[in-house]
Amino acid sequence: MEEEIKLEPMYDKFGSVMQAVAYAGLGLLLVFGLLYLFGFFGATVSPEECMMHWDEPATVFWQETKGGDVDGYGWFLTNLTGMDSLSLLGVALLALCPVIALGMALFHAPRLYIFIFVVLILEFIFIVIRPLIFSGG
Amino acid sequence: MKQKRSASSLVRNIVLLVLVILGIVCLMSQSGAAAEPVPEAVAEEAPPAWFWPVVLFGFAFVIGVIAPISGVGGGVLFVPLATALLPFSVDFVRGTGLVMALVSAQSSAPHLIKKGLANLRIMAPLVIVSIVFSILGSLLGLWLTNAIPTGEYYVIIALGLLLLGVFVLMVKSKKVHYPEIEEAGPFAETMELNGEWYEHDRESTVQYKTTRFRMAALCFAGVGFLGGMFGVGAGWANVPVLNLVMGAPLKVATATSMSIISVNGAAAVWVYLAKGAILPLMVLPSVIGITVGARIGARISHKAKPVFAEYLVMGILLLAAILDIFKGLRGLEVF
Numbered sequence: 313m314e315e316e317i318k319l320e321p322m323y324d325k326f327g328s329v330m331q332a333v334a335y336a337g338l339g340l341l342l343v344f345g346l347l348y349l350f351g352f353f354g355a356t357v358s359p360e361e362c363m364m365h366w367d368e369p370a371t372v373f374w375q376e377t378k379g380g381d382v383d384g385y386g387w388f389l390t391n392l393t394g395m396d397s398l399s400l401l402g403v404a405l406l407a408l409c410p411v412i413a414l415g416m417a418l419f420h421a422p423r424l425y426i427f428i429f430v431v432l433i434l435e436f437i438f439i440v441i442r443p444l445i446f447s448g449g
Numbered sequence: 450m451k452q453k454r455s456a457s458s459l460v461r462n463i464v465l466l467v468l469v470i471l472g473i474v475c476l477m478s479q480s481g482a483a484a485e486p487v488p489e490a491v492a493e494e495a496p497p498a499w500f501w502p503v504v505l506f507g508f509a510f511v512i513g514v515i516a517p518i519s520g521v522g523g524g525v526l527f528v529p530l531a532t533a534l535l536p537f538s539v540d541f542v543r544g545t546g547l548v549m550a551l552v553s554a555q556s557s558a559p560h561l562i563k564k565g566l567a568n569l570r571i572m573a574p575l576v577i578v579s580i581v582f583s584i585l586g587s588l589l590g591l592w593l594t595n596a597i598p599t600g601e602y603y604v605i606i607a608l609g610l611l612l613l614g615v616f617v618l619m620v621k622s623k624k625v626h627y628p629e630i631e632e633a634g635p636f637a638e639t640m641e642l643n644g645e646w647y648e649h650d651r652e653s654t655v656q657y658k659t660t661r662f663r664m665a666a667l668c669f670a671g672v673g674f675l676g677g678m679f680g681v682g683a684g685w686a687n688v689p690v691l692n693l694v695m696g697a698p699l700k701v702a703t704a705t706s707m708s709i710i711s712v713n714g715a716a717a718v719w720v721y722l723a724k725g726a727i728l729p730l731m732v733l734p735s736v737i738g739i740t741v742g743a744r745i746g747a748r749i750s751h752k753a754k755p756v757f758a759e760y761l762v763m764g765i766l767l768l769a770a771i772l773d774i775f776k777g778l779r780g781l782e783v784f
């Protein structure tokens with residue numbers, strides 16, 4: 313007979329939110345990624361062009377394919393008609409997953425952990441906006 | 450006493466590994482800044498568009514099958530092997546490896562957290578430290594390959610050295626299923642870094658406490674740095690640190706490591722995304738391949754002999770390390 317373990321509410325909240333956001337992110341990545349892979353609709357960088365330059369470092373790749381440097385998120389956020397850019401929204405959502413889960417669990421955390429979660433969220437926000445501050449991209 | 454000794458030797462190994470890799474990278478990049486860029490290879494006739502995505506799918510699938518049997522994450526196998534054997538830039542391989550590690554971790558972490566096996570109280574303060582170093586590692590890794598003409602080869606050599614370190618760690622570190630902690634450390638006591646879960650094998654509730662938080666945080670700084678720099682999940686180091694240094698039971702250490710990767714990896718992905726180092730054409734087949742493979746691997750793992758799988762993975766790691774170092778040195782025209 314399994315004994316009941318009493319978990320703090322923040323565990324359930326964090327886990328549930330992470331699960332939901334991760335599924336949404338993975339769904340976006342898969343759906344638009346497959347459309348891109350099979351050549352439906354438009355692409356920011358076509359698979360053929362991508363294959364010609366993916367052996368070069370990222371900077372050279374973007375110079376060769378788009379004629380400029382990439383620093384920030386504008387390269388895919390301003391090209392959302394391309395299926396590859398849309399699938400990257402899925403990656404971005406996956407990468408936002410922990411901060412959303414932390415934000416939701418914050419309201420259910422013990423006092424000491426509210427502070428730690430806030431520090432983590434601030435760290436995360438800085439990481440996300442860092443390229444925008446330093447390069448304006 | 451024995452556990453304390455193996456914990457301090459683990460800390461020493463991790464610190465040494467970080468220092469050696471950093472030192473070599475610094476030394477090589479100093480000389481590399483002045484080096485002539487390696488001439489580009491003559492472009493060969495391109496294969497059909499479906500070819501490389503299918504290869505990536507198969508490659509990630511095989512890794513997905515092997516990883517759960519041996520108990521290592523897919524990223525630590527994918528990144529070095531893909532770097533050594535496939536024709537992609539190490540930037541895109543690391544970006545892909547990170548997304549793969551992230552998807553794997555975020556698929557399993559919520560379940561483990563809700564079950565109480567992954568400990569959020571342990572994860573949160575450790576991640577505050579490791580996330581900073583993970584970002585620093587990602588920035589340095591991408592800077593090396595993009596700012597220095599031959600930087601890519603230094604990163605590949607450093608990746609080979611990291612793998613040798615992982616190999617040594619796998620050979621030397623012992624696993625303790627239920628470490629005995631006489632007294633919780635002062636920080637662990639204040640932060641209540643303890644927990645409990647229902648263990649089906651024992652048919653009882655297991656309670657545990659932890660210790661040596663500061664030492665673990667130091668290790669996590671190093672591990673986060675290497676994970677970000679090379680785009681690997683770093684479960685290979687997280688688990689021994691949580692288990693041997695902090696004294697968390699092995700199941701808790703493994704589950705908590707997953708939740709740490711789901712946060713650390715997510716932070717590092719932003720750096721790669723901002724530098725355009727994540728290509729859906731590589732990410733998609735790799736993510737699907739490793740996910741399908743891991744499901745099959747998880748089923749086989751009950752029947753497979755874990756010792757054989759561990760030796761197999763150790764052999765692959767050693768081979769990948771040698772191939773990476775060879776590829777890096779050849780790129781630098783050492784021979």
